[in-house]
Amino acid sequence: MSPEALLGFCVLVLFAGNETTTNLLGNLLLCFDEHPEVVERLRQNRVLVSGAIEEALRYSSPVKTLPRVTTTETVLGDQRIGPDQFIVVWLGSANRDEAEFPDPDRFDMEREPGYGSQSPDAHTQANARLCAEAKRGCYTKPRKPSSQL
Ligand code: HEM
Numbered sequence: 001m002s003p004e005a006l007l008g009f010c011v012l013v014l015f016a017g018n019e020t021t022t023n024l025l026g027n028l029l030l031c032f033d034e035h036p037e038v039v040e041r042l043r044q045n046r047v048l049v050s051g052a053i054e055e056a057l058r059y060s061s062p063v064k065t066l067p068r069v070t071t072t073e074t075v076l077g078d079q080r081i082g083p084d085q086f087i088v089v090w091l092g093s094a095n096r097d098e099a100e101f102p103d104p105d106r107f108d109m110e111r112e113p114g115y116g117s118q119s120p121d122a123h124t125q126a127n128a129r130l131c132a133e134a135k136r137g138c139y140t141k142p143r144k145p146s147s148q149l
Helices: 003-034 036-044 046-059 122-135
Strands: 065-070 074-076 079-081 086-090
Touching (some): 003 046
Antiparallel strands (some): 074 079
């Protein structure tokens, strides 16, 4: 790996690991401020903590949008998207999709997990819809050619 690629990777991990986690913790505090009854229940029952974190990831997504490029023609809802199109995936909106999450604007730490969120991994919630679509081979990440790394 070239020094430039190594430096690029360090910058990626610094931003990917730092800003997201900072956003999650800040958003979690805002959720607690909005819902004091949640804090009271967490004080009484620590078992609910992981559900509260999962729900904060959904309710107030630390990453709101991601860029992608379509590889094949696909249809999302009633929207047809051709191949090789730059698109912006709104994770924040997908996480409030009433077709997936009943009463989506309610903070509910005992909610049934949505896409892939059975695993308590921070990435699952944020990446859930992307993964579902990526598995269908609909799009890829915009990438620099390796010669430019
Ligand atoms: C709440 C915490 C986190 C959230 C919400 C989060 C969210 C995400 C999302 C949405 C992506 C996909 C980006 C894309 O595909 O364009 C991603 C990728 C990535 N994340 Fe996280 N992340 C979190 C924590 C971390 C931590 C702690 C690290 C490392 C210390 C990390 C390292 C990475 C890396 C290296 C990628 C790139 C993976 C790739 O390109 O294949 N993330 N993260």
